[in-house]
Amino acid sequence: MHHWTKYVRVVEILRIVCLLQASVVYETFLTDAHLRFEANLATFYRIRKDSPALNLYFPRESLKPHSRQESSSKSAFRDHCETLYTRSAGAWRDAGLSGLLNEIANSSAEVPKWLGVSSSCVLALLRWVSSFHSSLFPHLTLSSEEMTAEFSQVLDWSDCAVRGFAWHPHTQKCAVALSDDSIKIYNPKSATTPTLKHRLQRSVAALQWKPLCASALAVACHNCLLVWHVDPTSLSTRPSSGCAQVLSHPGHSPVTSVAWSPNGPLLVSASPRDTALLVWDVAVESCVPLHRVGGGGVTYLSWSPDGSRVLAATPSSLFRVWETRMWTCERWPSLKGRCQSGCWSPDGSRLLFTVQGETVIYALTFTDNPGVPLMMSGGPKAATVVADLSETTLNTPDGDIMVGGEIQSLAWDPRGERLAVHVKGDAGAGRPAMIAVFKTQISPAFKLLPCGFVQGEAGTEPRLMQFNPNYQHGAQLTVCWSNGKITHVPFCFMSAGNPQPGLGGSPSFPLTQGRPADYNNQTLYTELIS
């Protein structure tokens, strides 16, 4: 492990000017720069012809967020002549036991004295207990919106015009969740862009397409999960809410993360208020809650691409790795903070994760023993630090810039060749949020070496990023910017390892397969092969 800035100077800083078209990152390495550059230039125009532009722009002014505050609008319309019984029933329905007690305690004129006093006492007791509880788990004091903003993978979620983005795993199709609680689906091959709206689709925190399916899209909403079935052949631009399955479970709100199993019908969902991880069988709308003590909730989920493990982060300094054969879990306690983000290597053997308040990336390596409980499978005993992204100054032709800082999210491209790290930055200290890109190699040994930065137009910062799983010529990173633009940043390269079946690039490109030998000297992190 070396400090990353030692080598960052080797790499040319690339400023990507985000026009409304695709741009290509030219990876100019010292050794094979010429070769690569020519090859990239040759393929550049082909790519531009191949992939229709899906550059989207959502100015914030065009999106009117809902000003639907439940309590405020209700008080405006409330008929105060309702009987106590009606009001109590309403309070019970809306806010449960505490609401009912509150209602009774507030209307002391209408109830017998003993009832009013006793309900005030019980209410006070409840508040005391819940304050004790939330002193254990401070996140429970947050409101639902704040909680979603806190635990979402999107940087500054509440301020964001684009709140979620999901590529379809098999086709060039994507879904964009906007701050007006609608979801738009873009398909370059079709002229219609369906807009999905639903009564329950509020404060969308995450969305994901179902693998091995053309139409199903899971959406994590305020107090339920929605699974939309958008018929790709339909010409309708406003699918009715009948196309959505509503999956809700008592106590499971707000939902902040969803993950489909890569090869099966299962969907897992997480809520910071619910200690259980829910495993849904979506077709039959049934769920199995997996309760474990500790953590106080589940914030972020990531299913490994081979389907064997699931990362489940909690709001406290603990995360779990579930094994999906028998659904047993491995606890990883005693972090410095909560696990903020994580991503799996394509073969599911490595997990990279980041911790809130730290500027390093950790790695866990799992030996592949499906079916054996994790505790016995000889899994990793400790996480290793693979990269340190603490603040540093780089002098570029444009002047010195500060980079580094806390990490918001991680993304690994589907071939395992590029790792994008979303660095939070600090506007006050002059460090903008940016995306650092690393080259990675998984086999025979895990290697990580710096590659470059992705920056937006002046004054914008990246909010959300995802790799396109269907990019033929390398990797393509889709970035949603703070000004509402969505751009795609392609990285053109030939796979160094064996091209995966069905995914491998076209062999007609005149690119060299060989990697320069002195790459090993430049690596930021190399695993020791013992």
Next chain:
Amino acid sequence: MSETACKHIILMSRSRMLLIMCCLLPECLSLLTSASAIFSFILLCGVVLMVGFFNLEYYTVVPSIACSKIALLGQVLHPRQFVHSLVHCIMGVVVAWCCAFTIGGRYRSLGHPCTQDESSSGPEMCLNEYHLVLLLAGAFIGYSHSLVGVVYNMNYVSFHTMQQYKYLRFKGALPLVVKASAVQALYCLRSFLLLYFFMGYAPRAWICKTLDLSINSSIHSLDSVSSLLDLSLLYHLWISGTFLLLTWYITVLLFRIFVTEVYSFPVQSTFTEDAHQCLPKVITGTQPMILKFLALQDLALLSQHSPSRRLEVFSLSQPGGHPHIWTALSKECLSLLSDLTERLVAHHDTVATNGRAKSQSTGSNKRSTTSSEGSVTSVGMEDMKTPRPSALIRTPGSVFLRSSVGAGLRTPLTTPFTPDLDSPFSSPALRRLTGPLEPQGALSPGFSSIQSPHVMRRGPKLWSASTDSQLNGSPPPSPGPAPSPSQAQLKPSFLVTFLQNRKDQVKNFLAKRMLIMYLFNKLPEASSQALFADSQVHIWALQGLSHLVAASFSEDQYGIVQTTLPTILSTLLLLQEAVDRHFKLPHTSSKPGHCSCSMGDDSYKTLRFALRSTLKTAVYRITATFGGHLHAVQMSAEHRKRLQHFLEYKE
């Protein structure tokens, strides 16, 4: 299925019963103070054992779904069910007696000494009504447990999509069981109190008469509003009802958990004497049903999770080099799937010819009443393999007469070779008459009217799986193979038309009576549920096949899967078409609805949705793995077009 394996399974189940008992032991440990407490404890253990025995005896993996009210009534009034209800009634009384004994106080015994009036000399025995009420409540809850069990298919054992260890599954389900038993006890108590309020005098008088007890006139009798609203009494009734249901539900829960536990069958064995325990053999077997289910579950899991066992499936036999294992597995899966396709097509045709749709209820009614007699578990197999009349032909020569099997079936000449058709309809002449009149519903056996190529193709396959109907011993529920309608159309006899007219007349007459209509009217969705009642096997077959085919892309060294690929694809696409058509029928809802009834497992109601989704995923799994290579596979133009849709992700 070989008998040793059956015995093995039964032995395993017995030992599980012992385990169940052990799990219930600690509950009562604190009460072990006196000899009478030990006695009541032994009684409770006996009850739990008995409940376990009944679970074992009555469980089924294919639910019997009543398509009309009358069918449900038939199920409830069936002798087998009567025995079940009676025994549970008695066991309810026993548990309630134990509860009364444990509570003590005023509930302790049935009689208590009292001085009725001053004139009589000495004390005499009076009836303790509190004790009686508790016993009657126990009996009522026991009976309602049995009744609710029939209505909500509590004997149905469902398999879970996600695997968990037994302890964790038990721990996860325990709170639900406690809640369910408390709520169910509350409902039962309400009904019981109403019943006792109106009818309470009858059992009281009867007990007094038989046991020569007198009624204490100084105490108010309990069938009045004021005395029934005694909070302490209600609480005791409720708590003992909850205890009763809790012990029984836990027994049911443990039984379900243990019986659905994943069992890993060996794919192949080195010794020939173990060959019958191997996956290819077990999967083609039919009895007991649970073994077939476990084998298919194992197939689905091995295809997904264990590369080493997949390699065994793709391996060749050592002398000869034949892919026996793959052939056996894929053949069985494909035959299951094409059976379902036929069933769906038949149902669709019935519904499409509008007038026949209603007559189906009688057909399914007949089926469900027959299904509850004999061995419940066996009937599902008969359903699944309904068009297997050739199973009864035991002449080995028929294997070689591949094409003539299908043709031979339709001639009455084959019937002399089917001596075990002892049903009243077995006479060929009568069958020819009744054949066209038989309602050709989804579950009615008149299937041979569908002359899809699968029936012909499956001829020899069916013969190979023919040994079960005699082992089973139960009469086949189907009235035998019906002759093809084409033949009937060729010879439209006078008798047929006469019978048809008579039937219509009777139908019209009955249709005017309200009660009859109520009883015979089809329950909504029931026919659709009944069609997919055993779809768990189809789901596993789809998962297993698609995962194996997808894995074969990189793991199959000898290319044995390639030879079957066209068949697999066409079977999947045919099924896809049939399922799509089924979901477009007017009476099938497109989304799973939910009724959260207490302990009854209603997952069979949503199996069709799971099947639909699994089917699509299975086709996508194959197309996503093979991609453009599928263009090289031979198939019909229509299927190619359909597959192209899948390749473009437009389904």
